[in-house]
Amino acid sequence: xxxxxxxxVFDHPPLICGAASIAGKKEGEGPLGRLFDVVEQEDMxxxxxxxxxxxxxxxxxxxxxxxxxxxxPGDIRYLFAGDLLGQLIATSFGLMELEIPLFGLYGxxxxxxxxxxxxxxxxxxxxxxxxxxxxxxxxxxAEKQFRFPLGYGNQRASSTTWTAxxxxxxxxxxxxxxxxxxxxxxxxxxxxxITTGKVVDFGLKDSSNMGAAMAPAAFHTIWxxxxxxxxxxxxxxxxxxxxxxxxxxxxxxxxxxKEGYDLSQVHMDCGIELYxxxxxxxxxxxxxxxCSAITLCAYILPKLKDGTWKxxxxxxxxxxxxxxxYNEGQSVPGIAxxxxxxxx
Amino acid sequence: xxxxxxxxVFDHPPLICGAASIAGKKEGEGPLGRLFDVVEQEDMxxxxxxxxxxxxxxxxxxxxxxxxxxxxPGDIRYLFAGDLLGQLIATSFGLMELEIPLFGLYGxxxxxxxxxxxxxxxxxxxxxxxxxxxxxxxxxxAEKQFRFPLGYGNQRASSTTWTAxxxxxxxxxxxxxxxxxxxxxxxxxxxxxITTGKVVDFGLKDSSNMGAAMAPAAFHTIWxxxxxxxxxxxxxxxxxxxxxxxxxxxxxxxxxxKEGYDLSQVHMDCGIELYxxxxxxxxxxxxxxxCSAITLCAYILPKLKDGTWKxxxxxxxxxxxxxxxYNEGQSVPGIAxxxxxxxx
Numbered sequence: 001x002x003x004x005x006x007x008x009v010f011d012h013p014p015l016i017c018g019a020a021s022i023a024g025k026k027e028g029e030g031p032l033g034r035l036f037d038v039v040e041q042e043d044m045x046x047x048x049x050x051x052x053x054x055x056x057x058x059x060x061x062x063x064x065x066x067x068x069x070x071x072x073p074g075d076i077r078y079l080f081a082g083d084l085l086g087q088l089i090a091t092s093f094g095l096m097e098l099e100i101p102l103f104g105l106y107g108x109x110x111x112x113x114x115x116x117x118x119x120x121x122x123x124x125x126x127x128x129x130x131x132x133x134x135x136x137x138x139x140x141x142a143e144k145q146f147r148f149p150l151g152y153g154n155q156r157a158s159s160t161t162w163t164a165x166x167x168x169x170x171x172x173x174x175x176x177x178x179x180x181x182x183x184x185x186x187x188x189x190x191x192x193x194i195t196t197g198k199v200v201d202f203g204l205k206d207s208s209n210m211g212a213a214m215a216p217a218a219f220h221t222i223w224x225x226x227x228x229x230x231x232x233x234x235x236x237x238x239x240x241x242x243x244x245x246x247x248x249x250x251x252x253x254x255x256x257x258k259e260g261y262d263l264s265q266v267h268m269d270c271g272i273e274l275y276x277x278x279x280x281x282x283x284x285x286x287x288x289x290x291c292s293a294i295t296l297c298a299y300i301l302p303k304l305k306d307g308t309w310k311x312x313x314x315x316x317x318x319x320x321x322x323x324x325x326y327n328e329g330q331s332v333p334g335i336a337x338x339x340x341x342x343x344x
Numbered sequence: 345x346x347x348x349x350x351x352x353v354f355d356h357p358p359l360i361c362g363a364a365s366i367a368g369k370k371e372g373e374g375p376l377g378r379l380f381d382v383v384e385q386e387d388m389x390x391x392x393x394x395x396x397x398x399x400x401x402x403x404x405x406x407x408x409x410x411x412x413x414x415x416x417p418g419d420i421r422y423l424f425a426g427d428l429l430g431q432l433i434a435t436s437f438g439l440m441e442l443e444i445p446l447f448g449l450y451g452x453x454x455x456x457x458x459x460x461x462x463x464x465x466x467x468x469x470x471x472x473x474x475x476x477x478x479x480x481x482x483x484x485x486a487e488k489q490f491r492f493p494l495g496y497g498n499q500r501a502s503s504t505t506w507t508a509x510x511x512x513x514x515x516x517x518x519x520x521x522x523x524x525x526x527x528x529x530x531x532x533x534x535x536x537x538i539t540t541g542k543v544v545d546f547g548l549k550d551s552s553n554m555g556a557a558m559a560p561a562a563f564h565t566i567w568x569x570x571x572x573x574x575x576x577x578x579x580x581x582x583x584x585x586x587x588x589x590x591x592x593x594x595x596x597x598x599x600x601x602k603e604g605y606d607l608s609q610v611h612m613d614c615g616i617e618l619y620x621x622x623x624x625x626x627x628x629x630x631x632x633x634x635c636s637a638i639t640l641c642a643y644i645l646p647k648l649k650d651g652t653w654k655x656x657x658x659x660x661x662x663x664x665x666x667x668x669x670y671n672e673g674q675s676v677p678g679i680a681x682x683x684x685x686x687x688x
Contacts, residue, residue: 006445008471049672086430087666088450092543092677101350101540104450106432114447125469127352196445199436322431328393333436
């Protein structure tokens with residue numbers, strides 16, 4: 001059901017029936033390390049190049065999420081998937097073997113929110129009883145594409161975030177399978193509503209400060225969500241952004257405070273949780289599609305499953321950064337997609 | 345309603361209530377030239393660079409489609425949009441001003457099919473009464489990204505296709521607006537079903553022969569569509585692929601012939617229609633997201649509207665080509681998304 005300007009409340013909230021997180025070595029050494037399903041000990045994953053390694057992460061995450069849901073690849077009707085790379089090569093090569101119809105998505109680091117939103121619509125609408133949302137990022141492919149060759153050893157600004165190496169996948173299915181006996185573990189959470197973001201540009205031109213570029217988009221999506229659903233921060237146990245990092249978090253909290261919302265107690269950012277910035281030298285935090293996706297699968301969904309949190313607003317955030325537009329003098333706009341997750 | 349393995353038949357087929365085609369100069373000089381809404385006489389569109397020009401094409405197409413549907417931007421609930429460029433910069437900068445929630449999509453040149461499929465699900469499911477599907481491509485941005493600098497003047501193989509400069513947009517809305525009096529022109533067509541493609545890789549490694557790379561994907565989607573809906577080529581007035589060109593067309597017809605389907609009379613390819621290959625030096629045909637999109641808006645939809653064609657299977661085709669994966673020795677897989685369009 002359409003709600004307000006940019007939100008949908010699901011009549012039959014789709015269930016997350018399986019989730020998988022495949023993390024890189026550095027992510028495995030961080031505060032969430034022991035929660036991931038798999039921690040790769042070698043970031044090349046035995047492949048010939050970084051891009052193939054990222055494809056491998058995505059394939060592993062997809063297969064494991066399907067398996068943990070007690071399903072087979074053939075049970076999944078549609079894939080909603082993406083990554084940060086030009087032409088989504090991590091996705092197209094990573095998921096090809098599954099032979100499942102694919103909707104390729106690009107929402108920068110917000111792609112997990114976009115994928116879950118569309119998959120939830122698809123399941124609730126009866127177009128696909130079981131869908132998979134899967135995204136990935138890899139530190140080395142992202143640095144190569146967006147910044148400097150790794151061997152160059154450039155110095156990173158303190159506002160820089162560290163692109164997470166990892167892939168996350170969630171299997172989303174219709175609630176009418178809830179009663180189906182003896183299959184897999186019980187569902188982790190339900191998706192009760194979504195709020196879809198628009199492109200928001202505050203004119204920021206510092207490619208080392210993606211947190212500041214995304215914060216206005218996160219602000220807009222959260223603010224719009226509150227208006228559309230007539231809610232505020234007190235209706236949530238946590239409001240969790242994707243990868244604003246410490247710089248973006250401050251801006252987000254300030255922007256919402258001006259509108260009368262106090263997120264200081266309820267806000268969490270996956271980018272801040274993923275690393276120990278002191279000991280891991282990650283500066284402002286983690287980023288990349290994989291950052292929010294593996295944090296969701298390894299940390300957020302288990303807390304929803306065990307009831308620690310009853311209702312969470314998950315808002316992956318994306319900086320629409322391209323070296324081409326950036327070098328042509330354009331700013332870096334942002335986008336953020338909100339997904340409400342609830343304890344069953 | 346789910347049908348077969350990869351198709352959806354809509355219970356309340358969404359309507360295409362407005363369509364707009366903005367074409368480049370060369371496209372305007374081709375056989376379809378006089379059908380386009382706008383033919384730009386200067387491919388830079390007064391912008392500072394090619395990417396900004398492509399954004400401009402997309403913005404014009406979006407606004408004109410909304411206007412022709414008798415709507416205002418604020419009436420559109422979601423944008424489903426994409427282009428060929430890394431991080432979809434033509435889309436994010438082109439559509440930003442509309443301030444409409446955006447689902448960014450990447451399906452290479454098949455993106456119009458992907459966008460229309462998701463928009464149709466969204467409308468039929470009641471998540472957005474009015475949505476816009478919009479895509480673009482630009483010869484100069486694509487050459488710069490995928491091939492050689494224009495100034496280099498490289499020689500093109502005869503199997504090469506010419507990336508179309510153009511943007512197409514269709515406004516899709518719920519059939520319950522059909523009765524609404526006095527607004528815009530009558531709808532152009534209805535979207536009765538969709539068939540979503542998977543990534544298909546035949547191991548082709550010739551980046552000058554995208555038609556051959558895409559033909560197996562087009563074959564698979566059309567074949568799957570026939571199985572899912574228990575139909576064959578005789579159920580369609582036209583089966584229209586996006587940009588296989590002359591090389592890909594031959595392969596497609598051969599592949600389907602082996603399965604017992606004779607597409608020789610019913611097949612049309614937007615890439616073949618768009619240019620006069622003899623006089624325009626375009627070799628195997630046109631390509632790019634814009635190729636199928638402007639042909640749809642300017643040529644296919646009017647024929648559906650006036651009843652020349654009663655039912656068309658529109659199958660934009662995409663080659664998942666990336667210079668990064670290609671230079672690493674990977675093949676070029678394809679994907680194709682089918683949309684059934686019917687006369688009202």
